[in-house]
Amino acid sequence: xxxxxxxxxxxxxxxxxxxxxxxxxxxxxxxxxxxxxxxxxxxxxxxxxxxxxxxxxxxxxxxxxxxxxxxxxxxxxxxxxxxxxxxxxxxxxxxxxxxxxxxxxxxxxxxxxxxxxxxxxxxxxxxxxxxxxx
Amino acid sequence: xxxxxxxxxxxxxxxxxxxxxxxxxxxxxxxxxxxxxxxxxxxxxxxxxxxxxxxxxxxxxxxxxxxxxxxxxxxxxxxxxxxxxxxxxxxxxxxxxxxxxxxxxxxxxxxxxxxxxxxxxxxxxxxxxxxxxxxxx
Amino acid sequence: xxxxxxxxxxxxxxxxxxxxxxxxxxxxxxxxxxxxxxxxxxxxxxxxxxxxxxxxxxxxxxxxxxxxxxxxxxxxxxxxxxxxxxxxxxxxxxxxxxxxxxxxxxxxxxxxxxxxxxxxxxxxxxxxxxxxxxxxxxxxxxxxxxxxxxxxxxxxxxxxxxxxxxxxxxxxxxxxxxxxxxxxxxxxxxxxxxxxxxxxxxxxxxxxxxxxxxxxxxxxxxxxxxxxxxxxxxxxxxxxxxxxxxxxxxxxxxxxxxxxxxxxxxxxxxxxxxxxxxxxxxxxxxxxxxxxxxxxxxxxxxxxxxxxxxxxxxxxxxxxxxxxxxxxxxxxxxxxxxxxxxxxxxxxxxxxxxxxxxxxxxxxxxxxxxxxxxxxxxxxxxxxxxxxxxxxxxxxxxxxxxxxxxxxxxxxxxxxxxxxxxxxxxxxxxxxxxxxxxxxxxxxxxxxxxxxxxxxxxxxxxxxxxxxxxxxxxxxxxxxxxxxxxxxxxxxxxxxxxxxxxxxxxxxxxxxxx
Numbered sequence: 001x002x003x004x005x006x007x008x009x010x011x012x013x014x015x016x017x018x019x020x021x022x023x024x025x026x027x028x029x030x031x032x033x034x035x036x037x038x039x040x041x042x043x044x045x046x047x048x049x050x051x052x053x054x055x056x057x058x059x060x061x062x063x064x065x066x067x068x069x070x071x072x073x074x075x076x077x078x079x080x081x082x083x084x085x086x087x088x089x090x091x092x093x094x095x096x097x098x099x100x101x102x103x104x105x106x107x108x109x110x111x112x113x114x115x116x117x118x119x120x121x122x123x124x125x126x127x128x129x130x131x132x133x134x
Numbered sequence: 135x136x137x138x139x140x141x142x143x144x145x146x147x148x149x150x151x152x153x154x155x156x157x158x159x160x161x162x163x164x165x166x167x168x169x170x171x172x173x174x175x176x177x178x179x180x181x182x183x184x185x186x187x188x189x190x191x192x193x194x195x196x197x198x199x200x201x202x203x204x205x206x207x208x209x210x211x212x213x214x215x216x217x218x219x220x221x222x223x224x225x226x227x228x229x230x231x232x233x234x235x236x237x238x239x240x241x242x243x244x245x246x247x248x249x250x251x252x253x254x255x256x257x258x259x260x261x262x263x264x265x266x267x268x269x270x271x
Numbered sequence: 272x273x274x275x276x277x278x279x280x281x282x283x284x285x286x287x288x289x290x291x292x293x294x295x296x297x298x299x300x301x302x303x304x305x306x307x308x309x310x311x312x313x314x315x316x317x318x319x320x321x322x323x324x325x326x327x328x329x330x331x332x333x334x335x336x337x338x339x340x341x342x343x344x345x346x347x348x349x350x351x352x353x354x355x356x357x358x359x360x361x362x363x364x365x366x367x368x369x370x371x372x373x374x375x376x377x378x379x380x381x382x383x384x385x386x387x388x389x390x391x392x393x394x395x396x397x398x399x400x401x402x403x404x405x406x407x408x409x410x411x412x413x414x415x416x417x418x419x420x421x422x423x424x425x426x427x428x429x430x431x432x433x434x435x436x437x438x439x440x441x442x443x444x445x446x447x448x449x450x451x452x453x454x455x456x457x458x459x460x461x462x463x464x465x466x467x468x469x470x471x472x473x474x475x476x477x478x479x480x481x482x483x484x485x486x487x488x489x490x491x492x493x494x495x496x497x498x499x500x501x502x503x504x505x506x507x508x509x510x511x512x513x514x515x516x517x518x519x520x521x522x523x524x525x526x527x528x529x530x531x532x533x534x535x536x537x538x539x540x541x542x543x544x545x546x547x548x549x550x551x552x553x554x555x556x557x558x559x560x561x562x563x564x565x566x567x568x569x570x571x572x573x574x575x576x577x578x579x580x581x582x583x584x585x586x587x588x589x590x591x592x593x594x595x596x597x598x599x600x601x602x603x604x605x606x607x608x609x610x611x612x613x614x615x616x617x618x619x620x621x622x623x624x625x626x627x628x629x630x631x632x633x634x635x636x637x638x639x640x641x642x643x644x645x646x647x648x649x650x651x652x653x654x655x656x657x658x659x660x661x662x663x664x665x666x667x668x669x670x671x672x673x674x675x676x677x678x679x680x681x682x683x684x685x686x687x688x689x690x691x692x693x694x695x696x697x698x699x700x701x702x703x704x705x706x707x708x709x710x711x712x713x714x715x716x717x718x719x720x721x722x723x724x725x726x727x728x729x730x731x732x733x734x735x736x737x738x739x740x741x742x743x744x745x746x747x748x749x750x751x752x753x754x755x756x757x758x759x760x761x762x763x764x765x766x767x768x769x770x771x772x773x774x775x776x777x778x779x780x781x782x783x784x785x
Contacts, residue, residue, distance in 0.1 A: 013142045020313060022145050025183050029141040082136055111313060229332065233324040234315060253327045 003099045006087045014108030024112045027079030034082035036071035051120035053077060059131060066091050066132070070124075077117050080109065084121070088128055096132035101125050152180020156242050162269070170269075171262045177243075178258075181235055192257045198228035198235075245269060281559030285446030285617045286346065286597040286672070290438060293378045294337050294352040295371065295392075297385030298326035301359045326385075330354050333384060337406070340431045345620060346442045350374050355385075363391050375399065380426075380441055382406050382434075389413040396423040404428060404437065426777075440773040443617040448481030450599070450613050453554070453563035454606065457489045457572040465570040465603030468712060468757030473606060475714040480778070482610055485561045489569065492557070493578050496549055513560050515553055523548050526592075536680035539688055544681060546584035547691035551592045558598070565613055566593055569604035585690035590664040594622040597672060601625055601759070602664055608759035611709050615761050618770050619706075621671045623761035626662035626738055628707060628753070630746045633657075644729040644736035656746040658722055660707065660762055661729065661738020663692040670764050683733050697727025697739035705741050706767040707760035709753075710780075717778075718756040719771040720749055720785035749785040756783075 001009065017023050037046075037056050048055040053074035060067045068089050070081035083103065088096065103109045104125070110118050155177040164170045179186055182201035189197060236252045239245045245265050255261045301310075304317035315321060334352035342349045355367045371381075383392040384406040392414045396403040402424040405414030411427035418425035428434040454460065462469035476482045494504035494512070501514040515523070527548045531537055537544075554566050568586045573579050586602060593600035599616055601609030608625050615623045632639040633651050644661055651657055663684055667676035677695050684690030703724045710717055722741035729736035739762075743749050753760070768784065775782035 010138070013138055016142065017145055017149070019149070020315075021181065021183070022149055025145055026141060029145070030136050030138070033136045033141065086136060086138070229328045230316070230325065233321060233328060236324055237315065237318075237320060240320075249323050249327050252324055253331050 003087055003091060003095055007101065007103060010083050010086065010103065011106055011108070014106065017108070020111055023108045024076070027076050027083075027109075027112065029079070030082040031075045031079035034071075034078060034085070035069075036078060036082075037069050042071065048120055048124055050123045051077070051117070053117070055081070055120060055124075057081070057124055057127070059128065061093075061131075064092055066093075066096065066128070068128070074117065076112055077120065080113065080117075080121055081124070083109070084124070093132040096129060148180050148183070152177050155180065159243050159269070167262075167266050170266050171259075174262050174265065175258075178235070181238060182231070189258070192259050194232065194255055194258045194261060195228055197258060198231035201231055202228055239265065282555065282564050282598065283449070284564050284597045285443075285450055285599070285613055286620070288442065288446040288449050288617075289346055289348040290442035290445055291348045291350055291374075291377050291379045292341060292438065293350045293371070293374060293381045294334050295381055295383045295388075296326075296330040296333060296352065296354050297363065297383065297388035297391055298322075298330060298354060298356050299359065299386040300326060300356055303359075326356075327354070333407075337382065341434065341438060344435055344438060347438050350378065355391075357385075357387070357391070361387060361390070371395075375401070379445060380404060380438070383414060384410050389417065393418045393421070393423075393425075396425055397421060402426070402441070404434075406434070436770055436773045437777070439618055439770060440777045443614060443774055444481075444777050446617040447610070447613060450481070450565050450610075451483040451485055451561075451563045452565040452567055452599075452606065452609055452613075453558050453561055454484050454486050454604065455489050455492050455566075455568040455573075456486050456604065457569050457576065459572075460484070460486045463569045463604035464572045464575075466605035466608065466759070468759075469606055470710075470714055471712050476606065476610055476710075479714045479780070480610060480614075480710075482565075482613070484606070485563055487557065487561070489573050489576070490578070492553070492568070493582055495553055495557070496582055496584075513553070513556050515549060515556070519552055519556065520549075523552050526552070530681065533676075534679055534681060536694075537682075539681060539683040539691060543583060543683060543689040544588075544691045546582065546689060547588040548592075550584050550586060551589040554589050554593065554600075555598070565599040565609055566590075567601045567604050567606060567609045570602055572604065579690075583687075583689040585663075585684045585692070587663040587684055587690060587692040590625075591666045591693045594624070594664075595666045595668050595672075595676075597622070599623075601761075602662060603759070605757075605759050607710050607712070607714075607757060608761060611759075612761045614710075614774060615706070615708050615763055615767075615771075618774055619671075619763050619765070619767050620673070621763040621765075622666045622668040623763050624660075624662075624665050624669055625759050625761040626660035626664070627758055628658065628660040628760040628762075629758070630750045631657045631659055631740065644732065644734075644738055646728070648726050648740060650725045650740070650742070654725070654742055656743050657725060657740055658743050658746060658749065659728070659738055659740050660705075660760060661736070662759075663729075663735045663737050665693055665695040665697075665737055667693070667695065669762070680730065682731075684735070686733060692737065694730045694737055695727070696730040697724060698730070699727070700724045700739070700764070701726060703764050704766045705739070705762045705764060706771065707762040708771050709756045709760045711756045716756075716781045716783055717771060717775045718752060718760070718783045718785060719768050720753075720760065721766050721768050743785070745785075752783055752785045 014023050017026055042056045046056045046058050048057055053072055055072040055077055058069045066088055068085050070085055072078040155173045158173050164173055175189055184201055236247055245268050251264055300322045338349050341347050353370045355363050357363050381403045388410055392403050396418045404426040405411040415425045415427035426437055428437050470476050473484055491506045494506050495514045498515045499517055501512045504512050527544050590600040590602050599609055599613035601612050612623045612625055636647055638645055638647050667679055680694040682692055682694050684692050701724050705722050707720045722743040724739055724741050726740040728738050772782045
């Protein structure tokens with residue numbers, strides 16, 4: 001599936017779940033299923049500055065494809081990052097550049113997140129797109 | 135890769151179970167208070183993301199607390215923003231769970247529990263008895 | 272003239288006074304769902320329905336916790352909590368406030384909490400002239416600041432222990448306002464030979480503390496010791512008086528038996544113990560008659576009449592026994608000391624022991640300011656900060672009215688063998704903390720001190736020789752501070768300095784810590 005298709009699939013999942021509690025549980029379950037970043041590999045320089053809870057994002061480009069790992073002390077944020085990884089991991093620069101992420105506008109995705117957490121995720125997306133444009 | 139389909143399927147199954155219990159309660163297809171109590175517990179589990187075996191206490195606040203603890207095995211930040219919203223007023227997270235559940239009973243099961251009745255409930259069995267009484271008269 | 276029999280019946284003690292406390296929860300119910308500064312959350316948590324349920328739950332939890340904690344405190348009467356609804360127009364309607372009116376007369380303190388309750392609590396305090404306290408984050412700090420600034424009475428407390436400290440202090444103040452001292456006087460109702468460091472005016476004590484006084488001639492008192500001689504007293508010829516009766520003597524004998532049976536260490540004749548117990552029973556009878564609940568009598572002033580020698584008793588045992596029964600009783604006609612006994616006893620739930628309190632002055636193995644019973648003790652070799660307090664009026668309940676009574680001896684005050692006194696071996700309390708307090712002669716300030724018991728004195732002797740040595744932090748500093756207050760300082764065990772500071776706060780008095 002391309003990025004749009006994965007995004008749509010996630011949005012459909014949230015729509016099907018419908019109620020806020022189930023949507024939250026979906027994010028938490030994704031967090032539980034995510035590999036995250038092992039504690040010994042979390043570095044200060046990988047911390048996302050604008051996040052209230054400690055959040056790490058590690059990116060690298062391998063043969064022109066994005067490799068992304070993410071983790072957070074906030075499980076809701078970790079779950080949101082796990083879904084963003086589903087969308088962005090293994091994608092080419094040019095795919096990322098033309099892609100518009102609408103997940104942060106979806107109340108099912110962000111309804112349980114605070115304003116600060118949403119801002120933190122937005123800054124992560126901005127960074128991914130900046131890296132893709134380099 | 136996360137198996138989102140499996141996650142979604144499990145959550146939808148639980149939702150359906152909860153909805154089915156709600157339907158049976160609304161349609162009065164249970165026979166007697168015992169069956170009602172079982173449906174009610176399943177409905178509660180659906181709402182609280184618990185399993186039936188998690189209801190090993192009759193203390194309703196404890197059940198609400200356990201539901202929160204299960205969700206927050208998880209450090210701060212994972213807790214429902216609704217619960218944060220009311221924290222300024224001194225509510226506990228478990229209290230908010232109870233309040234939201236009472237509102238769900240009114241809205242989804244059409245059980246007109248009063249504020250006084252809701253506050254008087256300390257035990258799950260009390261709540262079940264009140265709801266049964268409201269429905270059956 | 273109606274005279275009651277002896278016994279606590281007929282005496283409303285300060286410790287029987289209850290502080291009536293009203294919890295008030297102001298529930299903020301938003302009429303509509305909206306977000307904005309200070310309001311945020313998902314839609315279902317912003318509805319009026321949510322507020323109505325949620326606020327009721329918070330009230331239940333809060334009032335349950337407050338009632339559970341404060342209703343366990345002796346002397347505190349928690350009234351049924353009240354729940355007032357206030358909309359997001361931020362005023363409490365009259366019909367809600369009406370819930371507070373039926374109990375307003377008897378309520379001594381209102382404790383408010385709830386979002387945005389502060390303005391209402393302040394207005395309530397000013398409008399109804401009632402003390403208020405805020406509980407919880409924000410409310411406590413804000414209510415205290417804005418209400419006190421407007422000259423009304425308000426308090427803040429941090430947590431349950433701090434709240435208990437406040438309630439105890441307020442109850443003590445109420446007890447003081449219900450205290451009437453039966454002051455047996457010889458020549459001067461303002462001060463005595465034994466207590467010249469008195470209030471400048473007893474009216475100051477009435478004005479600042481609420482304590483009242485009833486004065487009775489020592490000669491009338493002494494005449495009333497004569498059993499079944501009402502109408503024959505020289506000082507009250509032909510008048511019915513509160514003389515001890517044969518029925519009262521049954522209580523005297525019973526009490527004497529009880530005292531003597533409680534110890535193996537008695538070095539005086541029973542008949543002299545009876546004489547002293549008669550004075551205690553008569554004191555109680557007179558307090559019940561005059562509506563008093565505290566007592567003081569002069570020492571050297573009475574001694575110089577020679578009638579104490581004639582009647583063969585001293586008041587020492589009376590003071591010990593009355594203090595044990597929660598009836599403040601001070602020797603030497605020290606009204607400041609007796610007022611301090613009433614304060615400390617009510618505040619701590621313990622029977623205070625009042626004595627001459629002074630620094631020990633010593634060097635090179637010798638004590639310089641010899642007083643009966645004071646001598647050089649080994650502790651003085653390495654500790655320059657030793658104080659003492661002593662009188663022949665100790666009691667067995669300095670650790671608490673409900674505590675196990677301390678072992679005691681009974682010894683005579685006089686060389687002749689009369690004047691029963693209790694003796695406590697304070698050496699056994701080495702390591703215990705003492706708290707002492709006194710008011711100043713202007714009744715403006717409180718002195719509070721604490722020390723650690725190092726030894727006792729006088730247990731095996733006669734005379735005004737009983738007491739306790741205690742170590743303080745700064746003997747010189749204590750001495751100079753004390754010199755602005757006076758000699759006698761009632762004491763109880765355990766550190767109650769913070770409690771006394773809170774008492775000072777509610778009395779509006781500066782507290783000097785020695």
